[in-house]
Amino acid sequence: MELTQLEYFLTAARLQHMTMAAKALNITQPALSHSITKLESELGIPLFERNGRNIQLNRYGKMFVKWVEQALQDIKNGMQEIEEWIHPDQGIISMSYLNILGVDRVPSLIRDYRVDHPEVRFELKQGNNGDIDEHLETGHSDLMITSRETIMDNHEWIIIEKTPLYIVVSSTHPFAGRESLSLLELSGEPFVGLKNNCGLKATLTSRFQNTGFMLTSTYDAEDLATVAGFIKAGLGVSVLPQTLGLMLDGLAWIPIQEEGWYWEIGLKWRKDRYLSPATKRFIAYVEQTSPVAESEE
Helix, strand or coil, X not given: CCHHHHHHHHHHHHHCEHHHHHHHHCCCHHHHXXXXXXXXXXXXXXXXXXXXXXXXXXHHHHHHHHHHHHXXXXXXXXXXXXXXXXXXXXCEEEEEEEHHHHCCHHHHHHHHHHHHCCCCEEEEEEECHHHHHHHHHHCCCCEEEEEHHHCCCCEEEEEEEEEEEEEEEECCCCCCCCCCECHXXXXXXXXXXXXXXXXXXXXXXXXXXXXXXXXXXXXXXXXXXXXXXXXXXXXXXXXXXXXXXXXXXXXXXXXXXXXXXXXXXXXXXXXXCCCCHHHHHHHHHHHHHCCCCCCCC
């Protein structure tokens, strides 16, 4: 059964005349008759009562025409939806991101992009590191904004932002007045860490491994906001990026004396997967506008 057969059938059903239907379809009358006969043969039943060139739907034809109309409309809707998705100026960009980035980084990026591309829509999903990794790998999202440490061989990557990391303590902590602090000075302090599903976890683990010094977590939180809350309550110290959503009253942010302590955030996608023109245009925008865009080392 072919799509043209169904279109021919609907036209014949609507006009109820083979010659008129063939003219409307811009085909010969024998070609139309052959198509409908073939369709009836495939279904195993006649669809029309015939009287010369005049035709009329029988009860099977009336039954079938409703489903064909619905099917063709569904196909039309599907084609329209695909067109909306892939159109570079009016398409849909599917993107996942870490929860903490939804406070400022992601909304700012989308706002700035839509200044020049106001008709583009974003389909957004947020979650912890495990959630958004699954979105990308299963194809539910085409793009992901996350930490650099999560990239793999089949991923492409563009740096969006390098955010300095700070030692964070309660404002009542003895370290609160320090202008800078070495991580070695945190030895013996209760440390508020992160569970593996948090995007910053891999960054902190990598940085600590490079220094040869590791702190043992007294608490492991699910997200960065919880870490900030524990610190404010005086339950420990930690290392955090100074981003909106974490800037709570009662916290002291102290620069780290050791070099290289920053959180690298970027745009990630799979190199082996199709990307729509709208998505490719957004990637190009990020690459052109990122203040820290650079080649991957």
